[in-house]
Amino acid sequence: SQTIHQWPATLVQPVGSPLSLECTVEGTSNPNLYWYRQAAGRGLQLLFYSVGIGQISSEVPQNLSASRPQDRQFILSSKKLLLSDSGFYLCACRGPSYEQYFGPGTRLTVT
Amino acid sequence: AQSVTQLDSQVPVFEEAPVELRCNYSSSVSVYLFWYVQYPNQGLQLLLKYLSGSTLVKGINGFEAEFNKSQTSFHLRKPSVHISDTAEYFCAVDQTGANNLFFGTGTRLTVIP
Numbered sequence: 001s002q003t004i005h006q007w008p009a010t011l012v013q014p015v016g017s018p019l020s021l022e023c024t025v026e027g028t029s030n031p032n033l034y035w036y037r038q039a040a041g042r043g044l045q046l047l048f049y050s051v052g053i054g055q056i057s058s059e060v061p062q063n064l065s066a067s068r069p070q071d072r073q074f075i076l077s078s079k080k081l082l083l084s085d086s087g088f089y090l091c092a093c094r095g096p097s098y099e100q101y102f103g104p105g106t107r108l109t110v111t
Numbered sequence: 112a113q114s115v116t117q118l119d120s121q122v123p124v125f126e127e128a129p130v131e132l133r134c135n136y137s138s139s140v141s142v143y144l145f146w147y148v149q150y151p152n153q154g155l156q157l158l159l160k161y162l163s164g165s166t167l168v169k170g171i172n173g174f175e176a177e178f179n180k181s182q183t184s185f186h187l188r189k190p191s192v193h194i195s196d197t198a199e200y201f202c203a204v205d206q207t208g209a210n211n212l213f214f215g216t217g218t219r220l221t222v223i224p
Contacts, residue, residue: 004154032210043201043216044155051210090154097162098143098205100212102154 002027002093004103012109019064019078021106023091026072032094033074035066037087038105044090050074086110113138113206117215124192125223132187132218134202143205144185145212146176150198158200161185172196197222 003026013019025031035047046059048066056066063082067075074091086109092100116135124130136142143162147155159170166178176187185202202215 034211044214046211049210057210088152092155094210097160098212099145099157099160100155100203101157102147104154105152107152 002031002095002101004091004093004101006089006091006103006106008106009104010107010109012111013081014111015083016080019076019081019085019108021076021089021091021108023074023076023103024072025074025093028072028093030071033068034092034094034100035074035076036090036092038090039087047076081110083110113142113204113209113213115202115204115213115215117200117202117218119218120216121219121221123221123223126194127191129190130188130192130196130220132200132202132220134185134187134215136183136185136202136204136213138183138204138206140206144176144178145203145205146170146174146185146187147201147203148172148198149201149217155201158187192220192222194222194224196220 005024032051034049036044050056050068064078089106091103114137118133145160146158148158149155158174159168161168161178169175174189178185199217199219201217203212205212
């Protein structure tokens with residue numbers, strides 16, 4: 001079964017600083033990968049998904065970007081963070097029956 | 112367009128009482144349906160899924176859900192809740208052939224001792 005790793009677990013960054021969040025997947029190959037954001041007390045917002053290396057689809061226009069340099073690695077980045085980027089970021093991997101498996105998440109606070 | 116509605120944002124219930132969390136969806140094609148649970152500061156964990164076959168689906172932690180195609184619903188139930196069931200619950204829909212899940216806004220279940 002798939003195991004999803006995310007790091008860091010928590011991050012506090014000042015406004016205007018860059019961001020890099022990493023997600024890696026074990027136990028599967030060529031998976032569909034997803035980045036979600038969850039604002040405080042709210043549901044999940046799909047940010048990006050990828051069906052393969054170098055293939056990124058953006059769901060929401062914003063100052064974030066994603067990259068997939070390797071089959072089981074998915075990176076979320078920003079050149080300049082905004083206060084509104086604070087939230088809980090979740091990486092997910094699609095399973096064999098259309099379900100998604102989630103990582104433990106990264107709590108980002110922009111100050 | 113596809114959408115998922117969880118009508119109740121918060122559901123308080125006493126320990127050992129039954130609970131039902133409601134989920135309705137809209138889609139013009141066949142769908143796959145899921146329920147997830149999220150404990151504080153953790154990722155989402157799959158509770159159960161409906162792909163085809165029997166409309167009553169049993170999941171982990173004693174939860175079950177029933178798919179009702181005519182009412183486009185997939186309500187989650189548990190006959191007797193525990194304190195440890197306190198969490199956020201999300202309903203999700205995968206439209207056949209799509210790459211993504213569509214999530215509801217979540218229902219916060221609070222079990223009262």
